[in-house]
Each structure stands twice: as structure tokens, then as C-alpha cells.
Amino acid sequence: MLGDVQVLEVSGQVSAAFAGKLLAGFGAEVVKLERYPAGDPTRDPDGPDPALFLFLNTGKRAVTANLAHPDGRELLYRLLPCFDVLLVDTTGLAEEHGVEHSPELPVERLPEQFPRLVVVATSPFGATGPYHGFAGSEHTIFHAGGEGYLLGAGLLHEQFPDRPPVGAGGHLAGYQTGLTAATGALAALLDRDHTGRGQFVDVSAQDAQLSLNHLPVMRFFDGVLETTASRGFTFGGVMPCADGYVEVLPLEEHQWQDLVGLMGNPQWAADERFATGRDRARHGREVNQHLREWMRTRKRDQLAAIGQTSACPIAPYYDVDEAMATPHARERGSFQRIDHPRAGPGSYPRMPFRLGTGGEPIDERPAPGLGEHTTEIYGSYLGMSAAEIDGLRSRGAL
């Protein structure tokens, strides 16, 4: 779909790399420019590249440049007019490359020099405002975005009121920021078709996070500040069963009735204290005790099968390997095998889009090695000879 789009990615975190992966998945040519000599910080300099790097960089090609070296910066300036989009996860390129005493390349100014260039910059708190330039990591961004504050709520909070809020695992903040950046890149490209001009798109990881956080914010505007003590559905949730866990959420009346039927219309459920949704919410802890008691003796997959045929949402609590092994994932082709020359063959999630008329998204190429395409890219984009490239290499510019 994006076969004629050229993207240059300079990233050190999840967000810009994920945006690049998404664009590559739809066929854009994505060139990842890595700092010399260490490479992307999500690589492992001493061993094979970790799973995070392998996943985030499928479909890309890789070059190196040393932006601390004037010749390295010159290379970047020569590359920029060849590209439609620059994806970057900082507001200063030189700084990103770990260079303390070299001039910054302020990315927000680049479209002034390269009028057709779309610059999409992700940063922890955005390119403007008092926190502009503040550092951030997945851990700090997730928690600052508000969802961390509320994680570990409900019953758990009653049991352990003094524990800190907890992270959700993975890199949810990074992925949301990357998605926001990728949509921003396409929107700016569509705009360029009208105006002929590129622009600077500022994506704050905080803003991307906050848009997940609608409900607590709505309640706040409504005069109620949600806390870990008050958060959460008042009944339902994750419950242990005989051989694992299930997630149960019978919010609507017909779902509740279905669940009561499945449980064989137990006497407790007929109690008037549980008559309406509001009543059940008021006595949520008791409802949960009864539900847990019933779930405890039953098998997870049996409960899940019931959940698929009844109106009541009951979901099996899958580990990642179980989520990969479902017949549903097999039939849809949710995963693809990619053979990486060093890491070997492995399963990767396919781009989560099935297309009706235009074929499947393309993302089969394995993540590139450090500088794997340096000669090829500088040759084809800048017309440099092998001797010139060797010269730069010997001067430490790449």
C-alpha cells in the first residue's frame, strides 16, 4: 500500500521503531539509521539481538552513521532529501546518538530546510511545554500517564493497601506512541499531497497514553476522582479455576442471567440483594465470593467454551504461548515464521490486518544486522562508490 514511501528512522526506543515497523509492514521502504559504533540501544552489543529488537525491526534495512563526526552529520543531511518521512524518538538527533559536545540537529527545524520532508518526533512529554526535553522510559511514562496509578485496584488493594501501583508489563506505552506516530506520518503525507509541503508532527508519549485513560478522566470531570481503592468493576474480573484462571465480566442483565443459568440457578443468586445490576454492584464482594467458589472446581478451557456459546463473556487467561497456539490464530494466520540469519527461525505476530482486495501486508523480512545495508543504501541513495564509503569508514564517520 505504501510502496512509494521512503522512511528514514532514527530511533533508540520502542515508539519510533514500532512506527517504522508498521509503515514497513504496508510496504514502505524503511531505512534504520543507527549510531556508530554501538547501534540501536535495543540491540545487545555482546550477543544475538534480543526479541524486542527482532520484533520491532522486521522489514527494515539498516545503515550506520556517526553523528558526532562532521562527515557523519553531512551524510544525514545528504540522505534527508531522499526521504518522505523522518521518524525520530527525540527532539535532538545528535543528543540521541549519545553525543554530548556536538551541535544538535533540531529536528523540528528540518522541514524548513527540506520542504517536502515530514518529520515525526516522539518524545516522553512532547516537544513543547515545561516538561519538554524530560527523560522517560516505558516504566516512567506508563505510570505518569495515569493507568499505572490505577493498576492493582479492587480486592487486591483491599488486601495490600500499602503497595505501590504496578506496571502492566511489556511496552504498552511505547506501542501506543508508535501507533500514534505512524498515523501522524500518513496524515502528514496525505496533507503533503494537497500542499506540496512536509511538516513537523509532535507526538508526546504522555498524550498517547492519556488517550487510553478516558474513563477515569471523564469521571474526574464528573466530580469523582478514581483511585486504586475505588477503581474497578465492582464484581467479576480475574478468577482462579481448577487449572488456571478465567476473566469473567457479566455487566449486562442478560449476561448475568445467562451466567446464573450456567451455574444451574443456585439459590444464592435468587437473593434479592443480587436482583439488579446496581444491587450486585453494591454487594460485589459477595457476588465475587460466590462466583469464585463456582469457578474454582471447573476447568479453564471448559469455562472458556461456555463463554463462547453463552452471552456471558468468560475468557481463558492465556499465557503468550497459549495465545499463539489457538486454532483461531492458526486459521487466520496470525503468526508468521521468519528466519533470522543469526537468531534462527521463529514465530512473529503478523501485521494485525487482513486485506480483502489488495493482498496481505508485507513484513516477512527479518530484522537487519548492524550496518547490513550501509554500502547498498549509501550507494543507491547518494551514488557513493565503495571507495568513498570505505573512506568515511576509515575516518570513523560510519
Place this chain on the structure above:
Amino acid sequence: MRLDGVRVLDFGWVWAGAVPGQMLGFLGAEVIKVETRKRLDYMRVGRPIVGTEPDPEQQPMFHNVNRGKRSLTVDFRSDAGRELILELVRHCDVAIENFAPGVLDRAGLGYERLAEQRPDLVMLSLSGGGQQGPLRELRSYASTIAAYSGLDSLAGYPGEEPIGIQQAYPDPNASLHGAFALLAAIYRRNQTGLGEHIDVSQLEAGLATVGEAVVAVDLLGGDPPVVGNGGYGGEAFQACLRCRGEDSWVTVQAEGPEDLRRIAELLGVDPAGTPEAIEQALSGWCLDRDHVEAMEVLQAAGVAAGAVTDAGDRFHHPHYRSRGTYLETEHPVIGWEMVYREPWLWWGETGQVGRAPLMGEDNEYVVRELLGRSAADYAHLVETGVLQ
């Protein structure tokens, strides 16, 4: 604007279905939300802000995921309603829906039928399990998807019972994936004139955001660890530390020796101390400080720190004020209201986006102006309950 001239027929509802249309609206598209009074959008249901009667116009959440849209209230299962939609789609570039698979087909409005009217239509179908596969009929909330996709299995305190991610993440996640795919397909349509039908499964979109765990499980074996507030290795330490006041916390990430030195110098302790010793000293230091102050002092020293904020902290904070993260608006029914702005700034600016529509607010515009139907025809559609 970026999508000026693009018109969207938007059947999307609740949260995951509403957001892709809103995103296109943020970018300048005209988005026509198709609604029915027979079954209200779940986001229009809830307790009222003014008075005591239920009112579909008084739901802030609806206002936040449907900004800038128009509303057409039509019974599209009636013959005349279906005809109206088939006529309308000729004037539209994009269609969006998140009903259970097959619902639109049964109403005679599936992709094939719509694309007959508009061959270069770009359409997004978004559902829990996607349009194909054994779980296509799965009835799901976001929490169902979080359990099925393995997202839940990574959350919680290490070594304890799982707690799940306890938020609706799979909804906004799938809707952002949907918006991205729509933009890519619009881009290609502009180049080639080809339409597209995009099938997004919330389950797969969830799996895509645990991608590194998928790859790790397959290459390395074993389950990915539940790390809680810890990291995946490499960092000196990362922690969530108690601050002064009730339920007040700050997160800190010390990447390596450089960060340890910065923290030690700030606290006046031995920079050669172990990461544990420095973390210990820091946790004592935080106890005497407000969480936002702790964050700002640590950041000034060059350390990645984030105050754990609640909705009120962020709303009142100068940073979010200065970036206009929340917009003050006037709603015709509930009056003053705060909404989120779009998630990008363009050269530091935000787009001009109107409020969410009242039900059927644009019936006349769509039927009379866009479709050019007569006043008598319009009145008849209203009388017969086709337009509600």
C-alpha cells in the same frame, strides 16, 4: 486539512468502533455517524448530568470519542433505510463498522453491497476476533481480549495471582490500528484508485503489542516473566517509590552507572555504592517530597522520573495546560465540558474540531442537502420512522 474532501460513513460504536472515525475527523474528514434509537450506542447510556432522566446527550465519554462527527439517525434495517444508506455510500470514501461479523451483511449492507455502489470504497471492519476464524462470533469486552491475547499474563506483581491489566487498552489499541490501516488504504486509493476492505481483529492487535514476548517465547522458550515495576534487564534499577502524602508515588529509572552517579550526587551519598544502596537512599529521600517535586528534581539532574499521576494531577498541571491536552468546550445540553484534544500537534498546533453530535442532528443535511431528496420525501421518512 489533510483529509479535506474525504467523507466517512461511520457505523462504528461504543469505544473501539467510534475512535477510527473520530481520528479521520481530526484530520479534516466529514464523518457521518449512523445511529439508531432502537439500540443506543452504549456510550450514550448512563446517568445524566443535568436532571434525573436518562439522556443520550449527556454522556461525556460519548462526547470524547465522537468529536467532530455528524449524526444520522436511521433505521437501516428497514427497506427505505437501507436504500438511503446505499445512496449515501456513493457520496462516501470510507466506511467503518464494528458490529459482530455478519450483522451488516444480514442488513444488506455488507462490504460487497456497499462496494457495488462505490467501487473504490475503503472499509474497516473491526471486531473482537476478526471476520474469519473459529472465534469470529466471540462476544468480547476489552477485558476478554486482554485475557485471550496474553496481554493480561504480563501484568501484575511478580510471583502472585494474576490481576490483569484492568483497563480497556484493547479497545483504543485496536481502534488506533484501524485508523492507521484506513490512512494507508486512503493513501493507496489516492495513488491507484483501488478500494480496500480491512479486517482488524482486536485479538491480533493485542498480540501485536506483546510482539517481543511472542518472539521470545518461540526463540527462547519458557514464559515471559511478570516483572511488575522491575525491568526486563539491563537497567541498574527501576522502581516506584512512595512520596509524601497519601497514595503518592514517583517512578524512577536508573539506566546505568551514569544515572546512579547523578542520583548519588543529588542525595549526597557515595556514588560508588551498589544500585541497591542508592535505590534505598532514594526511597528515603522521596518520602519527604511531593511526587511531582521529586520528579522535577530528579529530571533536573538528568534522571528519567515520572510522578504517578491521577486524573486531577494532570488536569491541573502546567505542562498539560500549556500543550492544550484538554480542551474546554461548550455543549448545548450539558454546558461547559472538557474533552481531549487529538494526540498529535502539527507545528505545535492542533486542528479545529467541533463537538460530538446530538442524535439525528444532521438528518436534514444528509437527506436534503447531500442526497437532494425533496421536503416531502424527507417528511415521509420522518413520519414512517425511517429517520428517527
